[in-house]
Amino acid sequence: MTSTARKPSRIQTENRKRIRDAALGLFSTHGFRGTTLDQIAEACGMHKPNLIYYYENKEAIHIDLLNTLMEEWLSPLDAMNPDGDPLEEILGYIRRKMEMSRLYPRESRLFANEIVQGAPRMLPHLESTLKPLFDRQCGILAKWMKDGKIAEMHPAHLIFSIWAVTQHYADFEAQISVLLPGDDKRARGADQFVEMMFRKVLTP
Amino acid sequence: MTSTARKPSRIQTENRKRIRDAALGLFSTHGFRGTTLDQIAEACGMHKPNLIYYYENKEAIHIDLLNTLMEEWLSPLDAMNPDGDPLEEILGYIRRKMEMSRLYPRESRLFANEIVQGAPRMLPHLESTLKPLFDRQCGILAKWMKDGKIAEMHPAHLIFSIWAVTQHYADFEAQISVLLPGDDKRARGADQFVEMMFRKVLTP
DNA sequence: CAAGTTTTTTACCATTTGGTAAAGTTACGA
DNA sequence: TCGTAACTTTACCAAATGGTAAAAAACTTG
Known part of the structure; x- marks a missing residue:
């Protein structure tokens, strides 16, 4: 049985935080639907697919x-x-x-x-x-x-x-x-x- | 010079009101971006292009x-x-x-x-x-x-x-x-x- | 440093969505 | 009641958007 949850690496912890910080600013002023993944990506200097690498989807960012x-x-x-x-x-x-x-x-x-x-x-x-x-x-x-x-x-x-x-x-x-x-x-x-x-x- | 603003007909007054009422319910719970024209159209029993006939665009409904x-x-x-x-x-x-x-x-x-x-x-x-x-x-x-x-x-x-x-x-x-x-x-x-x-x- | 693993980037796709074109239908005044 | 203007419907489109595939790059570890 392979472990489904590994402990997050340093980079993972950091980047998730960067994403959350950018998303916080956007979600709080434009709401969930009013915020796009592209906006979040740009706000934290990442590319869109990279967000999805760290979070399953947009909603997962919001929930987290x-x-x-x-x-x-x-x-x-x-x-x-x-x-x-x-x-x-x-x-x-x-x-x-x-x-x-x-x-x-x-x-x-x-x-x-x-x-x-x-x-x-x-x-x-x-x-x-x-x-x-x-x-x-x-x-x-x-x-x-x-x-x-x-x-x-x-x-x-x-x-x-x-x-x-x-x-x-x-x-x-x-x-x-x-x-x-x-x-x-x-x-x-x-x-x-x-x-x-x-x-x-x-x-x- | 043709008049740019005519006085609204009975149907216009009624239908604009129907649209506003439906839009009020949706905008107030999903926000502007979280509400689609299709949702508004369905909520007031109209078709999407009909909304645009009464309001220039989605934002005009919200502003009104x-x-x-x-x-x-x-x-x-x-x-x-x-x-x-x-x-x-x-x-x-x-x-x-x-x-x-x-x-x-x-x-x-x-x-x-x-x-x-x-x-x-x-x-x-x-x-x-x-x-x-x-x-x-x-x-x-x-x-x-x-x-x-x-x-x-x-x-x-x-x-x-x-x-x-x-x-x-x-x-x-x-x-x-x-x-x-x-x-x-x-x-x-x-x-x-x-x-x-x-x-x-x-x-x- | 080599092999494997993690992370990033590029190119792309399917769906949703705001909006248009134009034909069809209804209401209404002369 | 007939013609025209107001209104409705159907079929469509282009852009935006959430998300994927897979190659490239960077990092980690034996």
Whole structure:
């Protein structure tokens, strides 16, 4: 029985990464169907058949991207410490989300594209990976509320609102930059507003 | 000199509408590039060349959709009355936005797709139509704040947060329905949460 | 360094897709 | 009701696109 999966060589690891990086930029702004293999190839300085050498097909690149990025994208949520100070834990999470919107807008938009279009390639992953994590965090929030540490509210909707507001700055940047031009202190203004907002909401 | 623009016939008006309706459903879930003329044609029971008879090309359908829907999409913002009760005016706006997320998720996702991908076909429209409206509403909010009617904060970011939270329920429905299954009272829970949230934020 | 293996490149192909030409059909005003 | 303009359908096409075949080049290892 021959081994079907060999461990990847140095070149393989490197080139797959180059491909993912180029594909991330393109998929996140043009969507899956709006991106061609030729575009990806040119963006990473390779030839089209070379992409297919590393990935079975176009969809495999997209799926690998989603899977690879999913866990680091969710890691801040997992970092919420049940034994820490509730308000500070949540605000810390919000700050990390704002930071990620600023540092990794491509990742944010990649997921936004995928979800807006009905998550055709990610639904199973949402079920299996995100859902348990989400439920656990809802549990932590619920306990903090029951203990009177933060205001009582529906934990799930609280998380939704945090995601909505923080990711909005990455996903809708095209709109925001039209409505609020004069770039320099926009990020700080956003951070301050969001912190103020959730502090108010969460204070019992 | 022959007239270049004739007034549209009854059939023209009807069929253009049929096309727009079919295209709205497809563009909003598959994006512009992810939707084919054949799909649109089948969805509205026409043949492909017939689409081209009514619209110059595929892009013209998309542009017409965006333009046609833009103003009704923005109308609730314009309905905010500067002389009304500030808190109630804003909460009323938020309620209408939540209602629109529920009744017109296709429109919401159409715009979301467009903006996430950098608004390639809508940037001018954002500048010319949305921006003035947005600035005016920011002015109204600022005045309410100065008068001490609502809490002091950055008006633009307040509007962003309202858009983010309300549209999130339409745009990210695929995710929400995984995380919060058992559909029946989700909409009411969302309404209640959002109202509670912004009431807290806005109360001085 | 020679033999084998991995990686890259060139040339190509089948399908999809946006769009056209033109004949056929229907609606409608005089 | 007849002629014309509006509309629909059939048959087609060229370009774009995802993907393949196979030779050439580069790298690895005994």
